[in-house]
Amino acid sequence: MSSITGVSSYASYLSLVRNLSNGQNNVDTLSTQMTTGKKSIDLNAYGADTQKLLDLRAEMARRDNYLQNINTASPRVAATDKVLTSLEKIATDWQASNLMPFEPGPPSVTSAFNANPDAMKTTLNVDKSSLTVGARYTVTAIPSQTGANGTFDVTVTDGLGGKTTRAINLGTTPPNDGKGYNFTMSGGPGDGAVLNLTFDSLKAASSSNFTVSWPQADQMKERAEGAMRDIQAMLNQRFGDRFLFSGSRYATEPVTDLMATKQTSKITLNGALVNTDDYYEVTVNGQSFGYQIQPGDPKTLTFLAQTLSTQMNAASPKLPMTVSTGNGIITLVGNDPGQSFTVSSRVQNAATVQNSATLPTTQQTATATLPQVERFSFNGANVDIGDTFEFTVTVGDPDDPYNQRYYTNHPNEPKDLPPYQTYTVSYTVSDTDYDAGTTDVAAVSDKLRAQFANLKPPPPVTIDALGSGAGISLTSNTMVDPNHPDRIQQFSTAAKVTNGSIENTISVATLPPEATPITDIPYTNPPDLPFYDAEYLTKKQNPDAYRKSQVSIDDGLNVTYGVSADEKGFQTLVEAFRMARVAATNPGKYTEYIGKSRELMAQATDELRSIHAKVASDLSTMESTKTSHTAANATLTERIAGIEGVDPTEVAARLATSMNTLQAAYTVAGQTKKLSLLNYLA
Incomplete structure (x- = not known):
């Protein structure tokens, strides 16, 4: 009897444990469904739909990978698009006469x-x-x-x-x-x-x-240089971890001084x-x-x-x-x-040497029996090449050149006086004479003596002999005329030195920047680098400067995107501004250079638009492909949900019922554990 009772009790225990475990498992399953929205996280639970579910998930993962590629590349392409828009505007604006006038203006x-x-x-x-x-x-x-x-x-x-x-x-x-x-x-x-x-x-x-x-x-030159600095900054735009226009040299700032010559x-x-x-x-x-x-x-x-x-x-x-x-x-x-x-x-x-001349002084006044004698002297220990020495002998009255006033004041005197006349000699020290010995004022005085003695017609004054030194004496050829007793002064003298030392x-x-000859605009082709490239002085060539990025955005669809700072359109734009800058510094050739600059500006605008069109096309392709992937993913999400999805309302109701059942089972189990013979008899 006791053995049968023991077996019955053990069986009851196992039944109780099994019921509690099944109830707990049911609650756990429903809770997982409620949390994940899926019928099961175990693929075995889907039976015949398992392979279909795997295919749908693989397709979604592939499209998510394409979307990630597009999300990485498209912002860079969009940033490039904005920079190109700004560069096009600069090229277009500069074709206007307010920024690039047709004439250089007055000097x-x-x-x-x-x-x-x-x-x-x-x-x-x-x-x-x-x-x-x-x-x-x-x-x-x-x-x-x-x-x-x-x-x-x-x-x-x-x-x-x-x-x-x-x-x-x-x-x-x-x-x-x-x-x-x-x-x-x-x-x-x-x-x-x-x-x-x-x-x-x-x-x-x-x-x-x-x-x-x-x-x-000058103002146009400053504007052109400012525009070139702006262009340099745009071509050095950085987005995230790389420079937009550096090709595959992601960490290299591509452009240095666009004004470099x-x-x-x-x-x-x-x-x-x-x-x-x-x-x-x-x-x-x-x-x-x-x-x-x-x-x-x-x-x-x-x-x-x-x-x-x-x-x-x-x-x-x-x-x-x-x-x-x-x-x-x-x-x-x-x-x-x-x-x-x-x-x-x-x-x-x-x-x-600062040379000078003394004031002429009268050494002897003219009388009826003696001539007039004047003397002056040049001062200075030496002379300089370029100094000019001169003296003038004046006969007559400069205020009464034809003596009419004198005749009026002296009506009884004969009208036979000579008219006013000046005799000037001048000598400038040349390097040839200096090397030949004309290095002091005495030698200069001799040069003046020689000139004075050779005047034609000869003046009514005699000069002292060569070799008489720095002082020059002049003697009149006439004495006081008895017919003109008041005309004592026969002549007057003036001497002057103009120092002309050469400092x-x-x-x-x-020199102002020089542009490329107008008839020969050089374009640098890969792998050569243009002068403004950051690696021009060190490498001269680098194919990486021209190498573009590539991204896979769909099955069989790869997009090569990006723009290099060495593109021909940018080279044309830079050369156009260099021409404008040269025009501003060469007014004599202003019209010629400005005309070429305008031509290059128009050409650069067309080339930039062509580059921009490719960038815009790449961006459009990425955006449309992204839209396609997003729509396809939405459909895939629905199809996957149709296989592994649950009704949240139904699951919630079932979960509540299961939890209540499990709670009741635990309550019964607890009461059973408290039973005894005394409690049973009671």
Whole structure:
């Protein structure tokens, strides 16, 4: 009996455990369905629909992968699209005349600074001149080496490589150019420019200078440079982890200075003559090159320029440039665009002498038996090349040139007096005479004595003999005329020195940017890099700069997208702005360069639109494919839900019922555990 009872109790226990376990499992299953919305997370539960479910899930995963690719690439393409829109607008806007005027506008010229107005004073006639922007014109006069004494070789330099010289003597009346003298520049960007100069005085060696600018052209240049900086910033746009226009060099900023050119600097030795002991020095990239003119050296700027350029070409370490010279101008051209160098200069001129003339004094007054004697002297230990010495002998009264007033005041005297007359002699110390021994005032006085003695017609005054020193004595050929007893003074004398020492200078200027010849616009093709590429100076070539990205967006559909900063359209745009910039710095060729710039702007606009169309097409393809994948995924979601989905309302009701059943089972089990014989009998 006891064994049967034991078996019955154990069976009841197992039945209770089984009922509780089944109830708990049912609750767990329904809870999982409620949470996931799926009938089961175990594929075995779907029976014949298992393979169909796997196929649907695989297709959805594939489309999700395409969507992820599109979501990664399309923002980059969209950003590229916006940049191209901005670049097109820049190219279009710059074809308008308000940004790129058809004319450079009027020039602005500073008043000429005349270092020594007594020696040379010049003015510029702007209306009759064609000038060069950025030029600093220096006008230097020295005694002519070919013309008569009193003729000056006038040299004009523009500081940009241009230079011209012509001989002028203000005794030539009128100037053979009409009003003023024309100076046509030769060399440098100002080649062909014409300066019409008027000389109010030209008596001794001296210099003048003035600068030229074009405010309207300068403003356009600033606008063009600002646009080029904007273009550079756009081509260096970064999106996420990469630069948009760098090809496959994702971490390399693709564009450097769009305004980079081979630096060209001109060192202009102003004037036409150097003096012994003058010291010239040029410093390039911290290396100094200097030379002091020695006795016996050619006193030409050509010799000096050649000497300095020879030193530069022999520099160690070698200078990163080409050094050449011609016509007293040294030209430095950098080896590569974007590489810059510094240039400075100084001149220490040899000491100069300030000469003067004493006031003429009467040594002997004329009488009926004695002539009049006048004397004056030139002062100074030496003379300088370019100094001008002169004196004038005046016979008669300048206020009464024909003696009419005198005759009126003296009606009883005969009317036989000579008319008013002046006799002037002038001598300028030339380098040839200086080298031949005319180095002091005594030698200069002899030059004047020789001139005075050879005047035609001869004056009624005799000069002292050659070799009489720095003091000059003049003696009248006549005494007091008894018919004119009140006319005691036979002549009067005036003497003057115009110091004209040559203060030589050096001008250093970096030339305005030069554009590619208008007839030959160079385009760089892969794998070569254009000058503005970040790796141009280090690699010259890099196919990665042109390599585009590729993305798979559907079965059998790959999109190659992206734009390289080295695209021909960008090269054209950059060249168009470089032409505009060159036009602003070359008013003489403004129309020519502006016309080409406009042409290139229009061409760049068309090329950018073509590039933009490809980008817009890629973006459209991605967006339409994304829409297709999204719609397909929605359909797949419905089909998958049809297989593994549940009705949430039904599951919730069943879950509530199962939980109540399970709760009741646990309650019964708990009560059963409390049964005893005493409780049962009760």
